[in-house]
Amino acid sequence: MAKILFNGLTGQVGRALHHLVKKDTAHEWVGLATKDCDLTKPEEISQAFTKHKPDVVIQVAAYTAVDKAEEDSATAFAINEASTSQFAQLCKEAGAVLIYISSDYVYHSITDRPIKESDPCQPQGEYAKSKFAGEEAIRNSLSEHIILRTSWVYDKEGHNFVNTMKRLGGSRDSLTIVSDQLGAPTYAPDIALTVLTIVNQVLTSSDPSNLYGTYNFSNSGVTNWADFAREIFRLEQIPCQVAEQTTEDFGAPAPRPKWSVLSHAKLKSTFGITPRSWKECLKECLS
Numbered sequence: 001m002a003k004i005l006f007n008g009l010t011g012q013v014g015r016a017l018h019h020l021v022k023k024d025t026a027h028e029w030v031g032l033a034t035k036d037c038d039l040t041k042p043e044e045i046s047q048a049f050t051k052h053k054p055d056v057v058i059q060v061a062a063y064t065a066v067d068k069a070e071e072d073s074a075t076a077f078a079i080n081e082a083s084t085s086q087f088a089q090l091c092k093e094a095g096a097v098l099i100y101i102s103s104d105y106v107y108h109s110i111t112d113r114p115i116k117e118s119d120p121c122q123p124q125g126e127y128a129k130s131k132f133a134g135e136e137a138i139r140n141s142l143s144e145h146i147i148l149r150t151s152w153v154y155d156k157e158g159h160n161f162v163n164t165m166k167r168l169g170g171s172r173d174s175l176t177i178v179s180d181q182l183g184a185p186t187y188a189p190d191i192a193l194t195v196l197t198i199v200n201q202v203l204t205s206s207d208p209s210n211l212y213g214t215y216n217f218s219n220s221g222v223t224n225w226a227d228f229a230r231e232i233f234r235l236e237q238i239p240c241q242v243a244e245q246t247t248e249d250f251g252a253p254a255p256r257p258k259w260s261v262l263s264h265a266k267l268k269s270t271f272g273i274t275p276r277s278w279k280e281c282l283k284e285c286l287s
C-alpha cells in the first residue's frame with residue numbers, strides 16, 4: 001500500500017482531494033494543513049516528510065494571492081519555489097514521486113490555438129514567476145515528477161469567482177467584468193479526480209518513467225470572465241446585468257494572461273483523461 005502525502009488541505013483543490021480519497025482503501029492518504037506543516041518553515045517540511053515517509057507527495061498548497069504577491073514576493077517564492085525545491089530534494093533522497101499543481105499563468109503567451117505544454121513560458125508578475133520557479137526547481141532535480149498546470153479554479157466553497165459573483169450579483173443591478181481574457185474555468189473536484197487518476201497510473205505502471213513530465217488540465221471549452229459571470233447569473237437566476245471592460249481598464253496590480261486556453265491532447269494520450277465541459281461542471285457546482 002503506497003503512502004501519499006498532500007498539502008493544501010484547507011484550500012479548494014486540497015479539500016476536493018480529501019473528499020475524493022477519504023474512502024480509498026488502496027492507498028494511505030495523509031492531508032496536511034498549514035498548522036501541520038507550514039511551507040515557510042523548512043524544518044516543518046523535513047519533519048513532516050520524516051514522520052510520514054511518503055511514496056508520493058502532492059504539492060497542492062501554494063501562495064495563491066496573485067495581486068498581493070506583487071508586494072510580498074518573498075513569501076510567494078518561499079512557498080511556491082523554495083518549499084517545492086525542498087520537497088523535490090526530499091523525494092529524490094527517498095525515491096518518492098512529486099506531483100506539483102501549477103498554473104496557466106506560467107505561459108502568458110498569445111497563440112491562435114490551445115497552448116501546448118511544449119510552448120514557451122513567459123511568466124509575468126510575482127505569483128506566475130514563483131509558480132514557474134517551483135516547476136523549474138522540480139525539473140532541475142527530480143525526474144520522477146508530474147507537473148499539472150490548471151486554470152481559473154473554483155469550488156462550492158472558498159474564495160473564487162463563482163462565490164464572488166453570487167455575493168455581488170445578489171446585491172447589485174449590474175457589474176462590470178473583464179471580457180478580454182480567454183480561458184476555461186476548472187472545477188476543483190475535477191482536478192482532484194485527475195490527480196487521483198494520475199497517481200493510480202503512476203503507482204501501477206511497470207514503467208512510470210513514460211508518464212513523468214508536465215501536463216495541462218482544465219475543464220474544456222472557452223469563455224471569458226464576463227460570459228462566465230453571465231452563466232453563473234443565468235443558472236442562479238440572479239437578475240444582474242453584466243457590462244464588459246478590458247484588462248487594462250480593470251487595472252489589477254498583477255498582470256493577467258489574455259489567452260489561457262490549454263490543450264488537453266498530451267493528458268488524453270498519456271493518461272486517457274478527457275476533461276468535462278466547464279458549463280457542465282458549473283451546473284453541478286451550483287446544483
Ligand SMILES: NC(=O)c1ccc[n+]([C@@H]2O[C@H](COP(=O)([O-])OP(=O)(O)OC[C@H]3O[C@@H](n4cnc5c(N)ncnc54)[C@H](OP(=O)(O)O)[C@@H]3O)[C@@H](O)[C@H]2O)c1
Pocket residue numbers: 007008009010011012013014033034035037038039040059060061062063064079101102103104131150151152153154158159
Ligand atoms: N485558484 C486558482 O484559480 C488557480 C489557478 C491555477 C492554478 N492554481 C494552483 O492550484 C493549486 C491549488 O489552488 P487552490 O485554488 O486550491 O488554492 P487555495 O484555495 O487558495 O488554497 C491554498 C492552500 O495553500 C495553503 N497554504 C498557503 N500558505 C501556506 C503555508 N505557508 N504553508 C502551508 N500551506 C499553505 C492554504 O492554507 P491556509 O488555508 O492555511 O492558508 C490553502 O490550503 C495551487 O498550487 C495553485 O497555485 C490555482
